[in-house]
Amino acid sequence: MEKANKKLNAAIIIIGNEILSGRTQDTNILTISNWLNGLGVKLEEVRVIPDIEKNIIKTVNEIKRNFKYVFTTGGIGPTHDDITSKSISKAFKIKYCYHPEAYRILENYYEKGKFNLGRKKMAKTPKNASLIYNPSSAAPGFFVKNVYCLPGVPSILKSMLGGINNKIIGGKKIISKTLSLRTVESEISIPLGKIQNKFKNLEIGSYPFFKQGKIGVSLVIRSNKNKLIKKCFVDIMKFVKKKKIKIIVNK
């Protein structure tokens, strides 16, 4: 492993012109983030970059130094715009070549005579990369050191995450408590700010919402320390009661 960050953090690099062009709504951030929460790893940055080799190399090299785990999505299919494997090879200065196991998996998957050049491309990885198996459509992802390369198609990506659970050494599960209130942010910002000051190690988020024509604010307390969350919640409830604010959701 590279001299990676000691914190249990992660970053995602979305390699995808289709997200930047506004053609496709990304949902992979949400999927990976919630999966990481369960493993006790905190997602701390996301980058969406185009399918351009030099951008991929530059971004991967920068990000892999600063985060413990890096996940890339997209660009591992058979077409000309699928350049992730080659770019990762270049980023790590490792030869880009057929991966014997990936080759066998794909050769077995396709009917005889149908394992064409485009399909063979999906068997190429940085030399000696470890494979991430694909229970949906055979073509595997792979990882090199702390960089995990996954496909962009959301359903396939989802099906592959379970296979690397045991590769991610995480921490205590990150939990969150949500309190949705019938109020507006500007009514509660002062007491809430004081509570955040008191609980410096907790993340307290405040998110206004509109639902069925009514406005409200969701407060979200987030940490891997349940006791601290409970203490903070007690303090929040004090001003909620004092201000006679209606509670909509408490979970």
Add this chain to the structure above:
Amino acid sequence: MEKANKKLNAAIIIIGNEILSGRTQDTNILTISNWLNGLGVKLEEVRVIPDIEKNIIKTVNEIKRNFKYVFTTGGIGPTHDDITSKSISKAFKIKYCYHPEAYRILENYYEKGKFNLGRKKMAKTPKNASLIYNPSSAAPGFFVKNVYCLPGVPSILKSMLGGINNKIIGGKKIISKTLSLRTVESEISIPLGKIQNKFKNLEIGSYPFFKQGKIGVSLVIRSNKNKLIKKCFVDIMKFVKKKKIKIIVNK
């Protein structure tokens, strides 16, 4: 204007723990990207970063040098986690203070005696920033040089974009042509790659999909040059016909 990039490109910085934590599905990338397409400006990078001052300053300073237009979303409300205005002030080394016009707008918006400290915070911007008016909920966004600061709430953000149309000096509208085929990527990757090589200035994307139990591939040609798109399309249709691939969508 800073010595900004001459290309008509843009980047988005999403300031939002709620996106990184997996609590909220971002939709602002899609909104801003499609709006930029209409103005002939190409979105070339997105970063999602946490609500941490030093991260915001570092990211803004890096991104504003490399892109013609920069849009930030989130963090301009009244609560403790809304630190965008202050951070942008620090990034530009400009005083963070009450903006007289923003102050008047908010003072008029709230009932007498209800313009409290939390609400007043929303009138603070980098000194002499230009305002971006908010037809939904009064609290304005602002811009400094090439950095445009918008709210995170999608409906409010949408309502504010029209107000800065005339600030964005764009180019020819970016158009895209989509051809959805009943095939798989690995069947067409070779001829498609050859066409991409021939039309180096066009962006040809290939996106597999699953719909109603059937698989297919959408090819998306994207450019501000309609003639070039048409020429490329003719070439694609040649191999589609030759391979007897069924066309599902042609638009």
